[in-house]
Amino acid sequence: MARAEKDLSQADLAGQIGVSRQTINSIETGRYVPSTVLALKLAQVFEKTVEEIFQLEETD
16 A cells, blocks of 8 residues: 555565565565565655554464
8 A cells, every 4th residue: 555655566666675576566465574674664665654554463
C-alpha cells in the first residue's frame, strides 16, 4: 500500500533500496521478513515509521 501511495513499481522501489524486484514481491506477499536495515530503508523511502509499514502477526 505504501508503494502504491508513492506510485512506485516494485522495480523502482527495489532500485532505490538496492534489492531485487523479487525481494520486494516476497515482502509484499509475506514470504519474506525483511532485515532491520531493509525495513529502515523502506521506512525512509516511504517517509513513515517502520511500525506504520510492518505489524506483528498474532503468531509472531
